[in-house]
Each structure stands twice: as C-alpha cells, then as structure tokens.
Amino acid sequence: MDRRDFLRISGLGAGALLLPAYGRVVAADVLVTKMDPATKKRLADIALNAAKSSGASYCDVRIGRYLRQFVITREDKVQNVVNTESSGIGVRVIANGTWGFAATSDMSSDAVAKAVKQAISIAKANSRLQSEPVQLAPTKGVGEVSWATPIKKNSMEVPIKDKVDLLLDVNAAAMKNGANFIRSILFLVNEQKYFASSDGSYIDQDIHRIWAPTQVTAVDQKSGKFRTRDGLSAPRGMGYEYLDAKPEHRIALPGGAVVYSDSYDMKEDAIAAAKQAKEKLTAPSVKPGKFDLVLDPSHLWLTIHESVGHPTELDRVLGYEANYAGTSFATLDKWKSKNFKYGSDKVTIFADKTQPTTLGAVGYDDEGIKTQRWDLIKDGVLVNYQVIRDQAHILGLDHSQGCCYADSWSSVQFQRMANVSLAPGKEALKPDDMIKNVENGIYIIGDGSFSIDQQRYNAQFGGQLFYEIKNGKVTQMLEDVAYQIRTPEFWNSCVGVCDDKDYRFGGSFFDGKGQPGQVSAVSHGSSTARFNGANVINTARSLG
Amino acid sequence: MSIMTEQEAKSILDKVCKLSKADECTAQLTGSVDGNVRYALNSVSTSGIVNNTDLAVQVAFGKRVGTATINEFDDASLEKVVRRAEELARLAPENPEFVPAIDKQAYKASDTFVEKTAAITPEYRATVAADCIEPCKKDKLVAAGFFTDSARFTAIANTKGNFGYQKSTNVDFTCTVRTDDGRGSGWVARNLGDVSKFDAKSDIKMAMQKAKGSADAKALEPGKYTVIMEPAASAGLISFMMFGFDARQSDEGRSFLSKKGGGNKIGEKVFDERVNIYADPWDAQSAVVPWDDDGLPRERTPIVTKGVVDYLQYSRYWAQKQSKKAIGQPGNLIMAGGDKSTQDLVKATKKGVLVTRTWYIRLVDPQTVLLTGLTRDGTFYIENGEIKYPIKNFRFNESPAIMLNNIEELGKPVRVADDESPFIMMIPPMKIRDFTFTSLSDAV
Numbered sequence: 001m002d003r004r005d006f007l008r009i010s011g012l013g014a015g016a017l018l019l020p021a022y023g024r025v026v027a028a029d030v031l032v033t034k035m036d037p038a039t040k041k042r043l044a045d046i047a048l049n050a051a052k053s054s055g056a057s058y059c060d061v062r063i064g065r066y067l068r069q070f071v072i073t074r075e076d077k078v079q080n081v082v083n084t085e086s087s088g089i090g091v092r093v094i095a096n097g098t099w100g101f102a103a104t105s106d107m108s109s110d111a112v113a114k115a116v117k118q119a120i121s122i123a124k125a126n127s128r129l130q131s132e133p134v135q136l137a138p139t140k141g142v143g144e145v146s147w148a149t150p151i152k153k154n155s156m157e158v159p160i161k162d163k164v165d166l167l168l169d170v171n172a173a174a175m176k177n178g179a180n181f182i183r184s185i186l187f188l189v190n191e192q193k194y195f196a197s198s199d200g201s202y203i204d205q206d207i208h209r210i211w212a213p214t215q216v217t218a219v220d221q222k223s224g225k226f227r228t229r230d231g232l233s234a235p236r237g238m239g240y241e242y243l244d245a246k247p248e249h250r251i252a253l254p255g256g257a258v259v260y261s262d263s264y265d266m267k268e269d270a271i272a273a274a275k276q277a278k279e280k281l282t283a284p285s286v287k288p289g290k291f292d293l294v295l296d297p298s299h300l301w302l303t304i305h306e307s308v309g310h311p312t313e314l315d316r317v318l319g320y321e322a323n324y325a326g327t328s329f330a331t332l333d334k335w336k337s338k339n340f341k342y343g344s345d346k347v348t349i350f351a352d353k354t355q356p357t358t359l360g361a362v363g364y365d366d367e368g369i370k371t372q373r374w375d376l377i378k379d380g381v382l383v384n385y386q387v388i389r390d391q392a393h394i395l396g397l398d399h400s401q402g403c404c405y406a407d408s409w410s411s412v413q414f415q416r417m418a419n420v421s422l423a424p425g426k427e428a429l430k431p432d433d434m435i436k437n438v439e440n441g442i443y444i445i446g447d448g449s450f451s452i453d454q455q456r457y458n459a460q461f462g463g464q465l466f467y468e469i470k471n472g473k474v475t476q477m478l479e480d481v482a483y484q485i486r487t488p489e490f491w492n493s494c495v496g497v498c499d500d501k502d503y504r505f506g507g508s509f510f511d512g513k514g515q516p517g518q519v520s521a522v523s524h525g526s527s528t529a530r531f532n533g534a535n536v537i538n539t540a541r542s543l544g
Numbered sequence: 545m546s547i548m549t550e551q552e553a554k555s556i557l558d559k560v561c562k563l564s565k566a567d568e569c570t571a572q573l574t575g576s577v578d579g580n581v582r583y584a585l586n587s588v589s590t591s592g593i594v595n596n597t598d599l600a601v602q603v604a605f606g607k608r609v610g611t612a613t614i615n616e617f618d619d620a621s622l623e624k625v626v627r628r629a630e631e632l633a634r635l636a637p638e639n640p641e642f643v644p645a646i647d648k649q650a651y652k653a654s655d656t657f658v659e660k661t662a663a664i665t666p667e668y669r670a671t672v673a674a675d676c677i678e679p680c681k682k683d684k685l686v687a688a689g690f691f692t693d694s695a696r697f698t699a700i701a702n703t704k705g706n707f708g709y710q711k712s713t714n715v716d717f718t719c720t721v722r723t724d725d726g727r728g729s730g731w732v733a734r735n736l737g738d739v740s741k742f743d744a745k746s747d748i749k750m751a752m753q754k755a756k757g758s759a760d761a762k763a764l765e766p767g768k769y770t771v772i773m774e775p776a777a778s779a780g781l782i783s784f785m786m787f788g789f790d791a792r793q794s795d796e797g798r799s800f801l802s803k804k805g806g807g808n809k810i811g812e813k814v815f816d817e818r819v820n821i822y823a824d825p826w827d828a829q830s831a832v833v834p835w836d837d838d839g840l841p842r843e844r845t846p847i848v849t850k851g852v853v854d855y856l857q858y859s860r861y862w863a864q865k866q867s868k869k870a871i872g873q874p875g876n877l878i879m880a881g882g883d884k885s886t887q888d889l890v891k892a893t894k895k896g897v898l899v900t901r902t903w904y905i906r907l908v909d910p911q912t913v914l915l916t917g918l919t920r921d922g923t924f925y926i927e928n929g930e931i932k933y934p935i936k937n938f939r940f941n942e943s944p945a946i947m948l949n950n951i952e953e954l955g956k957p958v959r960v961a962d963d964e965s966p967f968i969m970m971i972p973p974m975k976i977r978d979f980t981f982t983s984l985s986d987a988v
Contacts, residue, residue, distance in 0.1 A: 077639075077640055078639070098588065099590055100591065101590060101591065102592060105597070105615055106595075106615075118593055119592075121666055122591045122592065125591075126581065126588040126591050126670050126673070129677060130588060131585070132587075180797075217798050219797040221797050221805060222804075222805065223804065224802060224803070224805070225911065226797055226910075228798075228910070319584055319686065319722070320589055320688070322584055322720050322722060323690055323718055323719060323720040326903075327722075329986070410596065412592055414590070449906045449916065450906055451906045453904070453920070453987035454903055454987050455985075455987035458937075458983060460939060482908060482941075515718075516580060516690075517963060535983070537941065539909050539914055539941065541909065541912040541914050541943055543912050543943070
C-alpha cells in the first residue's frame with residue numbers, strides 16, 4: 001500500500017498545495033463533469049493512426065480523468081477539503097516485438113502524436129534486449145461500449161457541507177464517549193477511463209469508489225500509554241449510499257462487537273471505537289503461544305490478500321516482480337502437479353472482477369478484456385493464477401483473465417490483483433458455531449499491522465480487536481496480539497468457514513506493486529473462518 | 545514545457561500574484577520529466593517517459609482559504625485559476641488553524657541539478673539494463689532491475705514578495721540477481737543526483753556475488769543476534785521512526801517521544817550517545833531543495849545529538865500555538881558514523897548476522913515504535929570476522945528506539961533512498977547487538 005502518499009494527504013496539518021500524487025486541485029463542480037466520448041475517440045484515433053503509420057504492430061490508448069475528493073477532519077475541526085483532478089493520455093505500443101510506453105498531460109493532437117513517437121522509440125531502443133517477442137492472447141475488438149459502477153448516489157454530487165456535518169457529528173460522538181482524539185476522513189474516487197486499441201475496441205467506463213476511515217485514540221497521560229482503534233468500515237465500489245447505515249447491514253458478533261456489511265454506521269462505530277480504545281488501555285497482555293484463531297471477515301480479507309492474492313499473480317510467479325514485490329512460493333511445478341495442497345478441503349478461493357460493490361469491479365480491464373470469475377484454489381488445491389494478455393500463453397490459455405490495470409493515465413498498465421475471495425462454506429454455520437468448540441483461542445476483528453516476505457511464506461498480522469476464547473466462550477479483551485504464519489500451513493489449518501449469510505467484504509485502496517510504484521484498489525470477501533494452532537506472539541515492549 | 549527556466553517560471557508566478565484580489569496569494573509551479581526502464585528474467589519488461597507541469601494557486605480572505613490548479617499557462621488560464629481559487633475561498637469555512645503566508649525569504653541555493661542526469665536518453669536506460677543483463681546471462685544468473693531518472697523544477701511565490709526557483713535531478717537504481725534455480729538471491733541499490741557517478745557494470749557485481757553466495761542457506765534458530773546492518777537495511781527502520789518526531793503528536797501523548805505525564809522528550813537522551821542525526825539541505829552528497837512544502841527555508845538542523853532529541857517537527861500552526869519557531873521540515877536525513885565500510889565491520893565481528901536488505905516494514909505498536917519486517921536478498925552468518933555461510937531469512941520484531949540503544953559500532957554513511965521514505969538519507973552501516981528475530985522465513 002502506498003502509505004507515504006496517503007499519510008501525506010491525510011496527515012495532521014497537511015497543506016492544500018501538497019498533492020502531487022493525486023493530480024491537480026480543482027473546484028467541486030469539476031468533479032461532476034465528464035469528457036465527451038466523441039472527443040476521446042478523436043484523440044484515440046490520432047494515436048492509433050500515428051502508431052500504425054510508424055510501424056507499431058499493436059497500440060492501445062488510455063485517456064484518463066481521475067477525480068478524487070478528500071474531506072479530512074479531526075475532533076471539532078475540518079482540516080482540509082480537497083478536490084483533485086488528473087487527466088492525460090497514456091500510449092502503449094508494440095514495435096519490434098517490444099513494449100514501449102509514453103504519457104502526456106497535454107491533450108493536443110501534436111502532443112499525442114509526440115507521445116506515440118516516444119513510445120515507439122523506447123520500444124525500439126529496448127528491443128535489442130528482448131529475448132523473445134511479446135505474445136498477446138487474441139481478443140476481438142468490442143467496438144464502442146460503455147460500463148459504469150451501479151451507484152445509487154454519486155458521492156461527488158453530495159454537498160461538501162453534508163459531508164463535513166457528518167464527520168463532525170461522528171467526531172463529537174466519539175469525543176463524548178471517551179476518545180481523546182479522532183480523525184475521520186471521506187475519500188471519494190471517480191475514475192473516468194477511456195480505452196481504445198488497434199484491435200477495434202473503444203471502451204468508456206465510469207468507476208466510483210468510497211472509503212470512510214476513522215481512527216480513535218485514547219491516552220492515559222499518567223501512565224504515558226495510548227491505544228488506537230480504527231474504524232471497521234470497508235472501502236467499496238459504491239456511491240454515497242454506503243453511508244446510509246441500514247439496520248439489515250449491522251451485525252452484532254459473539255462477545256458484543258458490531259461490524260457492518262453493505263452499508264456503514266460511521267457514528268455508531270466511532271462511539272464503539274472510543275469505548276474500545278479506552279478498554280484497550282487496561283486489557284490484559286496476551287501470553288504468547290499456540291491458539292486457535294477465529295477470524296472475522298473485517299480481518300481475514302488482509303490475510304487472503306497477502307497470502308493468496310499476491311502469490312497467485314503470474315508475473316510474480318514468473319519473476320517479473322523479483323526486484324520489488326518479489327516472487328512466489330506458488331511455483332508453476334506446484335500448479336502443474338494438480339495436487340499441491342495450498343489449503344484444507346474447506347478452502348476454495350476465487351478471483352472475480354465482476355462482483356458488484358467491490359473495489360475491483362469493472363466491465364473491462366485496462367487491456368479491453370471483459371472481466372470474469374475463476375477459481376484459484378479449489379477444495380484446497382492450487383488450480384490457477386491471475387494473468388493478462390502477454391502471459392496467457394505461458395499457462396496454455398487462449399484468453400486473458402482480464403486483470404490488467406494502471407493507476408493513472410501516466411502509468412503503464414500491468415497485471416494487478418483481481419478481487420480474491422474465500423468461498424463461503426457449504427454447511428449452515430454462523431460465527432457462534434466457529435467459536436463454540438474452541439478451547440483456547442483468540443477472536444480477531446478488524447485489520448491491523450501486516451507484513452509478508454517476498455515469496456509470501458512468512459507473514460505476521462495484527463488486528464483492531466482481540467478477544468480471548470475459553471472453552472467455547474468469548475471471555476475478555478486481549479492486547480499486544482500478533483500471529484505469525486507460514487502460508488500453506490495456515491490455510492491447511494482451516495477447519496471451518498461460515499456460510500454465505502456471513503459473507504462480507506474488506507479491501508484496500510492502496511495495494512502497492514511495480515516500479516515505478518502503482519496502487520490499485522481491491523476487495524476480498526470471506527465469511528468468518530477458524531484456523532487451528534496458530535503461533536501468537538506478544539508485541540509489548542518497554543523503552544525503559 | 546516540462547522544465548521551465550527561472551525567468552519563464554517567475555513571469556507566470558508574477559502574473560498570478562498580480563491577478564489576485566485576495567488578502568494573500570501563494571502559488572507553486574512544478575514540472576517534471578521522469579524516465580525509466582524495468583527489466584526482469586534478463587529481458588526489458590517496461591520502459592517509459594512521463595512529462596507533467598502544474599500550477600497550484602492558494603488564496604486567503606481572512607481565515608478562509610481556497611486552492612485551485614491548472615496546467616495551461618496563457619493569460620486567460622491564469623486569470624481563470626486565480627478567480628476559481630478566490631471563489632472557493634469565499635465559500636470555505638474559516639480554518640481555525642490558519643497561518644498567514646510566509647514572509648519574503650532569502651533561500652540559499654543547494655546543488656541539486658546535474659545537466660548530464662537531465663539529458664539521459666532511452667538508449668542510455670537500455671544500456672543500463674544491458675550492463676546488468678549481459679554479465680548475469682553469462683553467469684547463469686537472472687537479473688530483475690529498475691532504473692529511473694528524473695529532472696524537475698519547482699518555483700514558489702507569494703504576494704508578500706517571496707520567490708524561489710530551483711531545478712533538481714535524481715537517479716535511482718535497484719537490481720535483484722537470482723540464481724537460475726531460484727536458491728540464491730542478491731541485491732544492489734544506488735541513489736544519486738549525478739548520473740556520471742553511476743556505473744551499473746560495477747554495481748551489478750555485488751548483487752551477482754551475493755546471489756551466488758546465498759544459495760544453500762542454513763537455518764538458524766530465531767532469537768537475539770548481533771547484526772551488521774548494511775545502510776539500506778536500517779534506512780527503512782530509521783525513516784519509519786521519524787513519523788514519531790512530530791511535535792504535536794508528541795505533545796498530545798501519542799508518540800514514542802511523548803513524556804509520561806505530558807509534554808515531549810526534546811532535550812532527553814533517548815538513544816545511545818553515538819547517535820547523531822541531522823538534516824542539511826546543502827550536504828554535498830544528499831542535497832535537497834532549500835525550502836519545504838510550505839516554502840519555509842530548510843536549515844542545517846540537528847535532530848538527535850549524542851543520543852539527545854534536539855528537534856521535533858513543528859507545523860507552522862503548532863509552532864505558533866506552542867510559541868516555538870517553525871523551521872523548514874527536513875528533506876534529507878543524515879546519520880553520522882565513522883570511517884569503516886560494511887566489510888570492515890564484518891572483519892571486527894566474532895559472531896553475527898550480515899543483513900543486506902530489509903523488506904515490508906510495518907508499524908506493530910506506535911507506543912514503542914515496534915516494527916516488523918524481514919531480511920532479504922543476502923543474509924549471512926559471520927564468524928571470526930568472516931562470512932561463514934548463507935542463512936535463511938528472518939522476520940524481525942524490533943524497535944529502532946531500542947536498536948539505536950544497542951549500537952556496537954557505526955561505519956561510514958552512504959547515500960540511500962527507500963521506496964516508502966520521503967527522505968534522501970545518509971546512513972552508516974551499523975553493528976547492533978541483541979537484534980530481535982522472531983521467526984524464520986523460507987523465502988529466497
């Protein structure tokens with residue numbers, strides 16, 4: 001995740017001018033406007049024709065307009081309201097069998113033609129180092145089509161005042177309930193993306209996302225101790241309706257914590273966060289050892305992301321990410337064997353870029369491929385990876401799986417993680433059923449600290465709320481908990497997954513990969529699941 | 545138009561300031577040309593060039609602030625952007641933490657621009673890739689690397705007469721070399737302002753040597769070890785720790801530099817007395833633009849001296865509230881050391897672990913700035929001053945605040961950058977005792 005950029009923009013005291021990562025700052029009314037598809041098609045055709053006449057064997061053009069709005073508050077203050085727009089054109093070509101890419105924010109015909117020339121000269125300069133020419137899985141052009149996130153309320157159309165009033169009300173409620181500090185943010189995204197390629201596709205897409213993170217801090221000045229509790233919302237591919245707080249989306253968990261599914265009660269969660277942050281100050285510190293873990297979807301999404309989502313990206317498996325994000329333990333020989341037990345029989349994990357309301361949901365990827373769903377792990381066995389057009393032939397596939405993405409018009413598109421989710425269990429099981437047979441365990445809710453090695457074997461995860469489970473009952477809050485896993489052992493220790501009634505999404509706006517680094521937004525669904533015999537460490541230290 | 549001259553930039557900024565009818569106006573004009581080449585599996589995978597120029601205008605009526613930006617610079621566009629900022633300011637609520645624009649400053653230029661770096665071509669980038677790929681191919685090794693270069697300018701001005709303009713360049717190179725059977729992995733990194741000091745052919749040798757030398761790694765029990773951290777290995781931990789050097793968070797009781805009972809730890813000894821960290825925009829090896837994002841002049845700023853905390857970062861608002869002087873926020877981080885190289889530190893070590901690089905560092909507990917992460921791309925066991933054998937990677941759970949109290953020896957600082965750090969850093973190789981490894985990783 002690109003923590004640096006997010007910290008920069010959301011950090012305490014950030015100034016309005018400090019926004020290079022997200023583009024230009026604009027007025028709110030600009031956020032509800034759109035660029036005419038006919039203008040985009042005209043610009044795209046200039047690039048496609050220039051590429052063809054210069055000898056490129058393939059060309060795609062992405063005309064992007066990326067709109068973001070941040071409303072940042074702390075306690076009783078609005079720290080910042082920022083609207084940004086970033087627009088421009090990225091051109092990718094194949095010349096001499098090699099990729100070349102160039103991008104420009106200048107949307108004049110001359111600048112577009114110049115970018116094409118630059119992309120071709122880069123491809124030619126690098127072709128001497130190409131061991132074999134780029135091989136694209138065939139695809140038919142789809143003509144002129146469009147797709148839009150099925151939102152109910154466009155967040156960009158909601159007046160700033162309503163957003164500010166909501167956040168300040170949330171903050172006041174937290175402060176009234178014992179918080180010493182609270183930061184609450186609305187982060188709204190609209191990607192207006194136009195893709196055209198020499199295969200004959202002209203695809204116009206309008207994509208919306210929303211995120212409402214909060215962090216409450218409780219301080220005991222006397223002891224010098226402080227604890228935080230982050231909000232339990234999930235970023236989603238939805239409009240402002242995510243904040244409607246519908247009662248049917250409120251879920252009371254065993255032990256009393258409350259989580260949310262398809263809409264979020266920000267105020268109720270902030271009140272709970274204030275009380276729980278205070279409770280954390282005095283909660284007993286965990287005694288390290290082996291525990292059975294019951295993991296709520298608000299936590300498990302991140303474990304899925306790191307230990308299944310990333311290792312099944314084919315570019316990592318092959319070595320294309322070796323210098324940065326790393327490679328993968330899920331090597332091709334394991335896949336070819338058709339019997340590599342990634343997890344227990346309870347574990348089926350699938351990739352899906354079509355699930356409505358998810359961060360990864362789009363109609364077409366950034367290579368113009370229609371999005372799909374497919375299994376990665378079936379009944380515990382590794383069965384597939386995530387591929388794009390220039391990788392499909394390596395698996396003997398005749399098509400791309402449609403997971404190509406670029407985070408900006410100025411970034412080159414490459415393989416990015418689809419939504420990767422744990423399939424719900426087939427038996428009718430609720431979170432209570434996961435807990436009732438646990439003798440000595442920990443129930444973890446919300447995501448916390450996360451770290452995993454470059455081949456995705458050894459990972460460590462924290463959380464927001466930890467509850468001791470003794471003899472089938474949730475007993476008390478614990479603190480200083482983190483668990484360490486070795487990926488295949490962890491997934492093979494899965495002994496139960498709740499049914500689809502408990503299926504919920506978590507996700508991230510900031511999955512980082514590539515050089516130069518790019519972020520992508522991705523969701524992960526799961527139901528509550530139980531894992532036996534995990535290694536839990538105590539993270540408390542003394543600075544003397 | 546990406547890299548404007550000082551005259552071109554000043555002419556635009558002067559027009560913007562004259563156009564403004566607000567109580568005050570601040571404008572920032574930036575432009576960049578970024579080129580890169582990326583390769584993997586001994587072949588170039590992607591390569592590109594991105595041009596971008598932006599003008600940001602911030603105006604204030606009393607405590608009401610509005611900001612707007614544009615990337616067109618004709619007179620009509622300049623008028624449009626100023627009026628839009630003014631309109632936004634009139635609609636904005638009062639910002640209780642508003643601080644007026646800075647007064648006219650005298651910036652002392654720093655040496656951040658090298659023409660040769662700005663003139664890098666696609667052919668040069670391809671040659672860097674070739675210089676890594678070809679020797680690896682010959683030695684049955686597999687190279688994956690990234691070379692990126694940037695040329696930028698930044699210009700600021702306000703209606704109080706302030707103006708600054710400076711150009712800068714940077715190159716950053718990393719390369720991972722793996723044995724073709726995937727059992728060994730080595731890494732090298734270089735960060736420079738001047739590309740003429742860069743030699744991929746020479747740098748790649750270290751990564752190749754580590755890749756070959758790290759195959760057949762043995763497993764050591766996790767626990768506390770004496771470690772030799774190469775500069776890149778500890779840079780991420782130290783940079784992470786700097787998030788705790790915020791004055792407001794410390795005063796509010798939520799930093800490892802908060803004092804029990806209230807206040808912060810400025811003036812207190814928090815680290816070993818050999819720890820000296822400072823910022824200096826004019827440092828010959830790690831120069832940065834001599835003003836920060838607010839336009840405040842950067843100064844040579846002691847941050848930690850002989851283990852005592854000298855400095856916390858005060859925003860202009862928090863400085864005013866606490867009656868402190870706000871100074872420019874550091875752009876570089878220089879940790880002083882000695883004269884020894886990493887190899888010299890290894891020679892003087894009876895038993896220990898050499899760490900080439902650390903990876904996926906995340907904050908576990910802000911109370912103690914406890915971090916977790918892993919070693920990567922070359923971890924070796926040292927015995928009697930020699931590298932004895934490669935060892936499997938470890939996960940660590942360690943606080944830099946503890947690590948910098950367990951110093952055995954510091955070597956000669958080297959310029960390093962880190963993907964997740966805002967700083968250019970000068971970091972010495974370090975010999976640290978009792979570094980906490982909590983589990984083994986099978987990753988190569």
